Amino acid sequence: xxxxxxxxxxxxxxxxxxxxxxxxxxxxxxxxxxxxxxxxxxxxxxxxxxxxxxxxxxxxxxxxxxxxxxxxxxxxxxxxxxxxxxxxxxxxxxxxxxxxxxxxxxxxxxxxxxxxxxxxxxxxxxxxxxxxxxxxxxxxxxxxxxxxxxxxxxxxxxxxxxxxxxxxxxxxxxxxxxxxxxxxxxxxxxxxxxxxxxxxxxxxxxxxxxxxxxxxxxxxxxxxxxxxxxxxxxxxxxxxxxxxxxxxxxxxxxxxxxxxxxxxxxxxxxxxxxxxxxxxxxxxxxxxxxxxxxxxxxxxxxxxxxxxxxxxxxxxxxxxxxxxxxxxxxxxxxxxxxxxxxxxxxxxxxxxxxxxxxxxxxxxxxxxxxxxxxxxxxxxxxxxxxxxxxxxxxxxxxxxxxxxxxxxxxxxxxxxxxxxxxxxxxxxxxxxxxxxxxxx
Numbered sequence: 001x002x003x004x005x006x007x008x009x010x011x012x013x014x015x016x017x018x019x020x021x022x023x024x025x026x027x028x029x030x031x032x033x034x035x036x037x038x039x040x041x042x043x044x045x046x047x048x049x050x051x052x053x054x055x056x057x058x059x060x061x062x063x064x065x066x067x068x069x070x071x072x073x074x075x076x077x078x079x080x081x082x083x084x085x086x087x088x089x090x091x092x093x094x095x096x097x098x099x100x101x102x103x104x105x106x107x108x109x110x111x112x113x114x115x116x117x118x119x120x121x122x123x124x125x126x127x128x129x130x131x132x133x134x135x136x137x138x139x140x141x142x143x144x145x146x147x148x149x150x151x152x153x154x155x156x157x158x159x160x161x162x163x164x165x166x167x168x169x170x171x172x173x174x175x176x177x178x179x180x181x182x183x184x185x186x187x188x189x190x191x192x193x194x195x196x197x198x199x200x201x202x203x204x205x206x207x208x209x210x211x212x213x214x215x216x217x218x219x220x221x222x223x224x225x226x227x228x229x230x231x232x233x234x235x236x237x238x239x240x241x242x243x244x245x246x247x248x249x250x251x252x253x254x255x256x257x258x259x260x261x262x263x264x265x266x267x268x269x270x271x272x273x274x275x276x277x278x279x280x281x282x283x284x285x286x287x288x289x290x291x292x293x294x295x296x297x298x299x300x301x302x303x304x305x306x307x308x309x310x311x312x313x314x315x316x317x318x319x320x321x322x323x324x325x326x327x328x329x330x331x332x333x334x335x336x337x338x339x340x341x342x343x344x345x346x347x348x349x350x351x352x353x354x355x356x357x358x359x360x361x362x363x364x365x366x367x368x369x370x371x372x373x374x375x376x377x378x379x380x381x382x383x384x385x386x387x388x389x390x391x392x393x394x395x396x397x398x399x400x401x402x403x404x405x406x407x408x409x410x411x412x413x414x415x416x417x418x419x420x421x422x423x424x425x426x427x428x429x430x431x432x433x434x435x436x437x438x439x440x
Contacts, residue, residue, distance in 0.1 A: 002322070004315035007032030007306070008344045012393070021393045021413070025302040029309040036313035043309060050308020051301050063264035064124035066289030067250065070271040071128050073285070074243035075236065101140045104133070105150050105210065112154020116166045123400030124264070126151065130404025134225045141217030144410070148401040148417040149209035149424050155397045156352075156389055156425070157202040160195045160382065163188070171195070174353055175382055178360035186374045194378035194440060198386065201432030205424035213424065224408045242274035303394040310345070334370045335380060335437040338363060339430050342384020347392045352385040359384055375440035383433030390429070391422025 011028035026047070033043025108129075115125050130147075137144060159167040171191045179186055246267040254263030268285075271277045277285055327334045342363075346355045360381050367377040389395045398417045405411035 001035060002315050002318060003032040003036035003313040004310055004344060006035050007310065007315075008347050011306075012347065021299050022302045025299070025306045025394060029302075029306040032315065033309045033313060036315060038313065042312075046309045046312040047305040050305040052304070060259075060261050060264070062290045063261050063268070064122075064289075065127065066286045067246075067264040067267045068124055068128040069285050069289045070246070070268055070277055071243055074239040074246075074271070074276050101142055102210075104136065104140070104142075105146070108147065109150050109154045109206075112151050113158050116155065116158040116162070122166065123155065123396055123403070126400045126404040127407070130401075131407040134220075134405075134408060135222070138220045138222050138225060141219060143214040143216070143218040144220070144405045145416050145420045146209055146214035148398075148405060148411075149206060149214070149420055151401040151404075152390055152397050152417075152421045152425065153202055153206040155400060156386060157199050160199045160202070160386055161192050163192055167192075170353060171382075174356050175360075175378070175385070178356050179364060179378065179381065182360050182364035184364050184368070184374055184377055186378060190375060191378055191382070194375045194436065195382050197436035197440075198379055198383040198429055198433045201428035201430075202390075202425055204432070205428045208428075209420070209424045213420070220410050221408075224410055227408070238274075239276050242271060242276050245274070246270035299394050299399060306394075329370075331370050331372075332434075332438060334366075335372070335376075335434050336430070338366070338380055339384050339387065339433050339437075342381075343387040343426060343430070346385060346388025352387075352389040355385040355388070356381065372437060373440055376437045379433060379436035379440055383429055383436065387426055387429050387433070390425035391418055393418050397421075 007028040010031055011024045014024035014027065029047050030040070030043050033046065034040060038046070111125055111129065115122055136142075137147065159170040161167070163171045172188055176186070176188055176191050179191075249270050250263045250267030253259075253266035257263070268277070272279065272282060327337065342355070342359055345359060346352055363381050363384065364377060367380055372380065389397050392398065393414060398413070398421055402411060402413040402417045405417070406413065411417070
C-alpha cells in the first residue's frame with residue numbers, strides 16, 4: 001500500500017480514538033516510513049531531521065502566547081466581555097438573544113478575518129478573546145462547535161483570496177512562485193480570481209454551520225467555566241492605553257520584520273516598560289504563555305517531522321503516478337482524484353503553506369497533460385493545498401479555536417473542532433474546487 005495513505009489513515013484513526021495528536025503523528029510517520037521500505041533508523045533519522053522545520057513556528061506561538069497573557073493582564077479582554085454581558089442582560093427576549101448571538105458570531109468572524117491581513121497575528125487573538133467570552137456563549141446556549149467553524153472560516157478563507165498579510169504569502173510567495181517554478185505561465189492577478197470559487201465553498205460551509213447544523217442551543221457547565229477563569233485583572237485606564245499601544249507596536253514590528261516572534265516580543269516589552277507586567281513577574285507570564293500554546297507548538301513540530309518522512313518515502317509521487325495511469329482520459333475524474341490526494345497529503349502535514357511545494361511539482365505537469373487551463377490548474381493546486389487545513393488535527397486553523405474554546409475542558413479538539421470543520425469545509429471545498437477546475 002501507499003505509505004502516505006497508510007500514514008494519514010492511521011493518524012486520523014488514532015486521533016478519532018482520542019490518542020494524543022503528537023503521538024498519532026509520530027507513530028503514523030514511523031509506520032509510513034517502514035511501509036515504504038525504509039529501514040527504522042532511516043525513518044527515525046528523516047523524522048528527526050524534519051523536526052527543526054517546525055521550531056520557528058513553535059517559538060512564534062510561544063511568544064504569541066506570552067503576548068496573550070500580557071493582554072489579559074491589562075484587563076482589556078475583561079472589559080470587552082463585560083460590555084457584551086451587559087448587553088445580554090438587557091435583552092430578555094428570545095429575539096434579542098438571537099440577535100446578540102449572531103452579532104457575536106459576526107464580530108468573531110471579522111476578528112478571525114482581520115487576523116490574517118489587517119492585524120496579522122494569526123491565531124494569537126483566540127486565547128486572548130475567547131476564554132472571557134465563554135460565559136457569554138453559555139448564557140446564549142451557543143454551540144461551541146459553531147464558534148469553532150466561524151473561527152476556522154475566518155482563519156482560512158482570507159488567505160485563499162486576499163493577497164494581503166498571510167494571503168500575500170500564500171497566494172504570491174508560495175502558490176504563484178511554485179506554479180512558476182514548475183512551468184505554468186500565470187500572473188499574480190490571476191491567482192486570487194482562480195481561488196474565488198473554491199472560497200465560495202468555505203462560505204457555503206459556514207452558512208450551513210450557522211443556520212442548519214449548530215443552530216440549536218447547547219448547554220455548558222457554568223461552574224467549570226468559573227473554575228477555569230483566570231484571575232480578573234484590575235481595570236485601570238492606563239493599562240488599557242498600554243494594551244492599545246502594545247497591539248499597534250506588535251502589528252508594526254511584525255509587518256516590518258515579517259516575524260511573529262519579533263512582533264510578539266516587541267508587544268511584550270511595551271507591556272513591561274508600561275508597568276502592566278512587572279519585571280519580577282515577566283518569568284511567570286512567559287511560563288504561562290508557553291503553557292497556553294505549548295501543545296500547538298509540539299503538534300506543529302511533529303507535523304514537520306511527519307512531512308519530512310512523507311517526502312523521504314516518495315509516496316506522494318507514487319500515489320499520483322498510479323492514479324494518473326488508471327484515470328486514462330477522464331478529465332472530471334482526474335480533477336476529483338487530484339483534490340482527494342491533496343486532502344490526504346495536507347491532512348497529514350497540517351499546513352496548506354507547507355503542502356504546495358510538495359504537490360505543485362507533480363500537479364502542474366499532470367494538470368497540463370490532462371488539458372486543464374492555467375486558471376483551472378491554479379484552482380486545483382490551491383484548493384488541494386487548502387483542503388486539509390480545515391479538517392486536520394495538526395492544523396493551526398483547528399488547533400487555534402480549540403485553544404480558546406477548551407480552556408475550561410468542555411470542548412474536545414477532534415470531535416468538537418476537527419470533525420465539524422472537516423464536514424463543513426473539506427467536503428464543500430472538494431465540490432467547489434472540482435467545479436472551478438471544470439469551468440475555468
